[in-house]
Amino acid sequence: MNTIIKTTARTAGLTAGVAGCLALAPAATAEVSEADFRALQETVRQLSAEVQSLKATNTVAEQLHDQDLQQLHQLQAQMADTARTAADAEEKSAAASQPLPRVPIDEATVNHNFQILGDAEVQFAKATGQNGSFYLADFAPIFLYRGGDNILFEAGFDTTIANNNDPTTTPPNQGAGYTTTFNLSFAQLDYVMSDYLTLSAGDMLLPLGTYAERGAGWLNKIPDDPLARQLLPDAGVGAQLRGAVPLGDAGKILNYSVYGVNGPSSSDTTGDATSLDLGGNVGPNLHTDPAGGGRVGVFLPFKPRYDLELGLSGLAGQWDSSGNHLYTAGVLDAALHLGPNFEAKGEYIRTRYGSDDQGMISQNGWWAQVGYKLSGLNLELPGINNLELVGRYDALHDGLGTTTRRYTAGYVYYITTALLFEGDYEFITSNDASQNNQLIFQLSYGF
Amino acid sequence: MNIKLNRLRLAGLLAGAGLLAVAHPSFTADTNAPVATPPAVTAPPPGSGTTKPPMPAPLTGAELYSMHCNRCHAERYPTERTAAQWKTIMLHMQVRANIPGTQARLILKYLQENSGR
Numbered sequence: 001m002n003t004i005i006k007t008t009a010r011t012a013g014l015t016a017g018v019a020g021c022l023a024l025a026p027a028a029t030a031e032v033s034e035a036d037f038r039a040l041q042e043t044v045r046q047l048s049a050e051v052q053s054l055k056a057t058n059t060v061a062e063q064l065h066d067q068d069l070q071q072l073h074q075l076q077a078q079m080a081d082t083a084r085t086a087a088d089a090e091e092k093s094a095a096a097s098q099p100l101p102r103v104p105i106d107e108a109t110v111n112h113n114f115q116i117l118g119d120a121e122v123q124f125a126k127a128t129g130q131n132g133s134f135y136l137a138d139f140a141p142i143f144l145y146r147g148g149d150n151i152l153f154e155a156g157f158d159t160t161i162a163n164n165n166d167p168t169t170t171p172p173n174q175g176a177g178y179t180t181t182f183n184l185s186f187a188q189l190d191y192v193m194s195d196y197l198t199l200s201a202g203d204m205l206l207p208l209g210t211y212a213e214r215g216a217g218w219l220n221k222i223p224d225d226p227l228a229r230q231l232l233p234d235a236g237v238g239a240q241l242r243g244a245v246p247l248g249d250a251g252k253i254l255n256y257s258v259y260g261v262n263g264p265s266s267s268d269t270t271g272d273a274t275s276l277d278l279g280g281n282v283g284p285n286l287h288t289d290p291a292g293g294g295r296v297g298v299f300l301p302f303k304p305r306y307d308l309e310l311g312l313s314g315l316a317g318q319w320d321s322s323g324n325h326l327y328t329a330g331v332l333d334a335a336l337h338l339g340p341n342f343e344a345k346g347e348y349i350r351t352r353y354g355s356d357d358q359g360m361i362s363q364n365g366w367w368a369q370v371g372y373k374l375s376g377l378n379l380e381l382p383g384i385n386n387l388e389l390v391g392r393y394d395a396l397h398d399g400l401g402t403t404t405r406r407y408t409a410g411y412v413y414y415i416t417t418a419l420l421f422e423g424d425y426e427f428i429t430s431n432d433a434s435q436n437n438q439l440i441f442q443l444s445y446g447f
Numbered sequence: 448m449n450i451k452l453n454r455l456r457l458a459g460l461l462a463g464a465g466l467l468a469v470a471h472p473s474f475t476a477d478t479n480a481p482v483a484t485p486p487a488v489t490a491p492p493p494g495s496g497t498t499k500p501p502m503p504a505p506l507t508g509a510e511l512y513s514m515h516c517n518r519c520h521a522e523r524y525p526t527e528r529t530a531a532q533w534k535t536i537m538l539h540m541q542v543r544a545n546i547p548g549t550q551a552r553l554i555l556k557y558l559q560e561n562s563g564r
Contacts, residue, residue: 115535146535154539192541195548213543214519244545251506251514255545297545304513337517417521446520 113146118156119446121217127438136161137442138217140185155187186235194243201239203282207257207295208232208313209331209347218446221371221388221412222424227396227404228349228365232329233278233315236261238290244299253299255311263291263317264327264353271320271356273400276327291317291327309335325354341376345369351399358400367394371412388412390424404430418446508557511550518544525561533558 032040118141126132139159146152159182164175188202205213211226212234238261244253265281266272280286297311311333319327328351335345346368353361369392375385392408410424422442428435506514516522528536533555541551 113535115532115539117536117539144535144539146538149538152535152538152542154542190538190542192538192548198542200542219520242542242545244547246547246549249505251511251550253545253547253550257545299518301514304510305517307514307518309518335518340517414521417523 115144115146117142117144117447119216119218119444121223121442121444123223123443124441125438126440128436130436137223140217150192152190152192153188154190156185158183158185196245197241197243199239199241203235203237204240204259204261205235206233206259206261206293206315207240207242208293208315208329209295209333209349210297210309210311210335211333211347216446217442218418218420218444221390221422222369222392222408222410223422223440223442224408224426226347226365226367226369226392226394227406228347228367228394230396231349231351231363231365231398232331233264235279236263236291237282238262247298251299251301254296255299256294256296258292258294260290260292261317262286263315264319266320269321271322271325271354273353273355273358273361276319276353276355287318287321288323289318291315293317293329295331297333305337305340307335307337309333319353320356325356327351327353339376341373343371361399363397363399365394365396367392369393383413386414388414402430402432404428404432404435420444420446506550506553508553508555508560512554512557515544515546515550515554516540525558526563528558528562529564530559530562533562 118139120139121137123135123137124132125135137160140156142154142156144152144154159180161178161180164173164177164179166173184203186203186205188200188204191199193199207213209232211229212232215225217223236259238259240257240259242255242257242259244255246252247254262281262283262285264276264278265286266275267277267280268275269286293313293315295311295313297309299307299309301307312331313333314328314330316326316328319325330350332348333346335343337343346366348366349364351363355361369390371388371390373385373388377384379385388411390408390410390412393406394408395403395405397403405428407427408424410422413421415421420443422444423440425437425439427437513522525533537551537555537558540546541548546554
């Protein structure tokens, strides 16, 4: 309101001033000549033309200024784009210099389902009365193929070489060169039907005790197998249901297996006592009925690395071609771990089989083995912590008149957890004259 | 008089039922029945008179690995194989060593998590 009053007052003031000047003007103009007036008019005209020219120039300048502003904005935008492009290029360059990130592997395109495990052993053996010898004792690969989360095919082979000229055989072999023996030790298909039940079928390592299933050159600690194991078949062709059931939450397990296999057979179709063949009946079945067997065991851990396992297993079936005689076997097995340094295990084995010529043959044997890792003594001596002392006692009564007892003292030096250098000396007492004391060194590798 | 007699009879019946309930085995405190999912139990305050021990925690994959993988051979380091390789090997071990599936999965998880590749 005040602004309007002020503006109105100013306008009234100006109007009054202009009116006053105009009232006074006639008295002043009366004294200007026409020439002066024309000169003044010309001056005003020139000034007016100059003003117009200046206006026009200002308009052009304004236009040019606008254009400059526009160009400036465009340049600024271009600069921003250039800066972004440079930053991107720098990022890409940095990324290109980095190793490519690992892309998750598609299991359908890369086959991690196939594995080769196994072991290999090289031995030096010197038996009393014989030459010291190097042996490629065994190259035993195990092939695993996992066909899914629950399907596994596994097969193990034993490859050995032996002289064609072998004076120790009866009669002595003669010939040049050597023979490679390639044996299929097992080949089975496993189908894990549930957490507690697995179906296995094929040429299976038999659960008679635990030595066959859980033994290998680099696991056994003593190169030779226990004497009594020769009373039992290691493998058989058939089918098996096996599994384990937890007993509570502290790690205790009840494990079991039940199977049917072709079983032992006769090497010459007769029922003579010496014709028993434990591993040759791989098909077709050489007698009328298959054999059956099983194992039940309990695993009782007190805490990690302190545990006891006990098992009872058996096998029964015909063995001669006419089906007149039965073969039966029973095994009691035990294993004890007291900490990471002490292990004790063993088996008691009994077998019986009928025969045409010698009636009922009863056989038995047993073995007990202990091992103690010297790292448990906490001695600060070089190499001690990698050394394990082992000992075994085994005995065999073969039911055909031969009794053998063997005391074995040895060591295992763990070059790594899977590369072992073993040595032992075997003291043998037997009424079989071919059995002699012997010294064995073995280098074995588990892979 | 009849009311008093009936009350006496009722009291006797109730007392007899109480004695029977205490003596019957189905009413004893500990049936030894396994508990599928043991609840967390804190130790009772000292002097409280209760003696029930707390339930042990379930075994971890590392503990099961130490238990089972030391039975037959020296423990292999998880870093020796890739996670995918352990899956195949563990299936072989589950069958060969007769390990329940529940425990085998825990061991496999431990091996894969510590394989580093």
